[in-house]
Amino acid sequence: MKKRTFIKTLGLGMGFGSVAGIPAFAKDQPATKNLLPKRIQPGDRVGLISPSAATGDIMEFTFAREALEALGLQVQEGKYLTGRRGHLAGTDAERATDLNEMFGNEAIKAIVCIRGGSGAARILPLIDYQMIKNNPKPILGYSDITALHNAIHAQTGLVTFHGPNGSGSWNPFNADQFRTVFFGEQNRITYQNETEDTDDLVIKKNRIRTIYPGKVSGELVGGNLTVLTALAGSPYLPDFKDKILFLEDIGEEPYRIDRMMSTLMLMGVFKDINGFVFGQCTDCDPTGGYGNLTLDQILDDYLLHLKIPAYRGAMIGHVPKQFLLPFGAKMTMDSETGILETNGPIFQ
Structure with missing residues (x-):
């Protein structure tokens, strides 16, 4: 599906008061500790x-x-x-x-x-x-x-x-x-890119690139980069302290990715997180201009000096095959092997 082209910010000035019986809930409602959903079963x-x-x-x-x-x-x-x-x-x-x-x-x-x-x-x-x-x-x-x-x-x-x-x-x-x-009833779910054998001597599809090696644990948060940064300054972003941040996007040129990464940097997100995973940036090729940073250069600029485990290329985002990730769950990651793994229950 194509990117959002209309709404880049929270609905300011939209008259979000009590509409059709729906109250406008307090924006300073405090967050609570992790709340696990109930597991579903076939037939539900x-x-x-x-x-x-x-x-x-x-x-x-x-x-x-x-x-x-x-x-x-x-x-x-x-x-x-x-x-x-x-x-x-x-x-x-x-x-x-x-x-x-x-x-x-x-x-x-x-x-x-x-x-x-x-x-x-x-x-x-x-x-x-x-x-x-x-x-x-x-x-x-x-x-x-x-x-x-x-x-x-x-x-x-x-x-x-x-x-x-x-x-x-x-x-x-x-x-x-x-x-x-x-x-499933597994105590631990492992997410690792699917690889496909071809007649090439080297596996090329779904390869990851380690930005900085290491293993780390933390709650998993993130999502689409454009949507995430559009929530900046609102009460609708979680605390990023000690989290593993995952990102993906579609239809954004590198300079826009750079702009949004700088927004997260200025928010203090990168200095707070324990680890970083970038999925896929679909249709994010540059269209011209005076030259462009590559996506790899952009990620290196914001992450390498932090020396936190980080990698790119996970099967996350606007791609036919994609991970189904528990947002907010406790996870471990290994940026050298490109493995994300649950580190605790995700259901009650």
């Missing part, structure tokens, strides 16, 4: 919502439902799933209502976002975070859903899940990730 009912951009192809709703059903789940669509207001999937109040109602509905065991795009940040003041704390359940999505992962974790401590959207690719790799994370 999941809610399908669209908190960001509208879905233009009506068949995408069918594809998302059929994919989740093929995974063994029942699907309940949000009341405003197919809504539209401009580029958004309905009004801010409608999209927030679907999210709040899915968390409040005891019959719904997990929530899947159908797509990203743009607009999730607009509904952050309308989310009922106390409702979420009282009804912890998994929520899955990526790209613009980064806004929800960060806000929900910052405000409630809930561990959420960064991975395929409902209308995304459900190839065998992604389907196996889903079953392993949500249906």
Whole structure:
């Protein structure tokens, strides 16, 4: 899916007061310690919502439902799933209502976002975070859903899940990730890039590059770089102290990646984190100008001097095969082997 091209900042001046019965919750609500969701099982009912951009192809709703059903789940669509207001999937109040109602509905065991795009940040003041704390359940999505992962974790401590959207690719790799994370009973989940044998003497696809070697532990936070930096200065970012930060992006030229990395640097993020993982930067090639820093040069500039374990090339982001990661969970990482691993429970 394409990048957000409209909303780069939290909805300032949008009149986010009490709308359609949804209160504007206090922005200084303190974060709590990690809150684990309840595990789901085959046969459970999941809610399908669209908190960001509208879905233009009506068949995408069918594809998302059929994919989740093929995974063994029942699907309940949000009341405003197919809504539209401009580029958004309905009004801010409608999209927030679907999210709040899915968390409040005891019959719904997990929530899947159908797509990203743009607009999730607009509904952050309308989310009922106390409702979420009282009804912890998994929520899955990526790209613009980064806004929800960060806000929900910052405000409630809930561990959420960064991975395929409902209308995304459900190839065998992604389907196996889903079953392993949500249906499996493993005490430890390991994430390491898939490699493919070819007739070349050297494996080239899905290779990682170690920026700085080492092993480290910490809670995993991050997501889409553009969406993450657009939350700067808001109460919807978690504390980055001692965290492992993961990032990805799409459709951003290197100078824009550099600008956003400098924003994180000026926020003090890099000096606080324990480790760093960059996934994929899809369609991030330069288009011209007087010259460009490479992505490797940019990452080295911001990270090498910190001497923290860091690597790039993980299967995270806008790619067909992608990791399904527990956002906010305790993890370990090895930047030389490119391994991320859970280091504690991710469900109650």
